[in-house]
Amino acid sequence: MSKNFGLIAFLSMFLVGCNEPMEYRYADEPQTVTCSGANLKLMHEALYTFEIAIAEHYNYRNYSPSTPVYKENGYAQFMYSGITNTAPFVDIMDEHSKTVAKILSEQDELWVIKDDQYQVNYKGKFVSCLVSNIEDQEIREILQSLIAADAIESRLLSPPLRKRAVNTVDDPELGMIVALEGYYKNLLNRNLHLSSSNE
Numbered sequence: 001m002s003k004n005f006g007l008i009a010f011l012s013m014f015l016v017g018c019n020e021p022m023e024y025r026y027a028d029e030p031q032t033v034t035c036s037g038a039n040l041k042l043m044h045e046a047l048y049t050f051e052i053a054i055a056e057h058y059n060y061r062n063y064s065p066s067t068p069v070y071k072e073n074g075y076a077q078f079m080y081s082g083i084t085n086t087a088p089f090v091d092i093m094d095e096h097s098k099t100v101a102k103i104l105s106e107q108d109e110l111w112v113i114k115d116d117q118y119q120v121n122y123k124g125k126f127v128s129c130l131v132s133n134i135e136d137q138e139i140r141e142i143l144q145s146l147i148a149a150d151a152i153e154s155r156l157l158s159p160p161l162r163k164r165a166v167n168t169v170d171d172p173e174l175g176m177i178v179a180l181e182g183y184y185k186n187l188l189n190r191n192l193h194l195s196s197s198n199e
Contacts, residue, residue: 003182021100032172037125039103049100050179054078055094072166079165082182089186101184118188120180122147130173
């Protein structure tokens with residue numbers, strides 16, 4: 001009887017694992033964002049996927065992935081074009097980014113659809129928590145003011161974010177905002193997540 005129970009338990013765990021919508025490549029990395037209101041496993045994967053995609057794309061000087069400057073450079077370069085929606089998104093994204101974006105597109109709590117375009121849901125529980133927990137007080141207050149005025153626009157967001165590009169690596173809530181606002185939103189609005197994927 002106990003052998004059968006053990007076998008059933010093993011098969012159940014195996015089958016549940018097989019139902020994952022994608023491979024979680026960064027599950028063993030430190031969980032840096034703990035806000036409720038969204039699938040944290042997915043959001044964790046989304047943040048790391050974004051950071052690696054921009055770090056790889058902008059790594060012209062061949063920084064080692066084990067050094068802080070690897071991600072800092074990625075953020076510094078991406079902030080100038082990503083927040084203004086002009087980054088070379090097709091060149092930056094990889095297959096894993098497409099897969100993550102597709103699953104993010106199904107997370108209603110993250111998005112508001114306006115004029116057939118994805119907009120980050122800044123009034124949702126998860127994103128509100130992100131904003132409240134941004135370490136940089138000035139950018140936190142700027143974002144809160146823009147949200148209160150319903151005035152989140154790229155031209156207003158980009159100057160303060162650009163000033164903090166390198167520091168974003170150490171402020172994961174801000175990094176998640178940049179990932180959603182500057183990267184995934186643009187992949188979704190360009191329908192890049194719908195292109196064929198081998199994952």
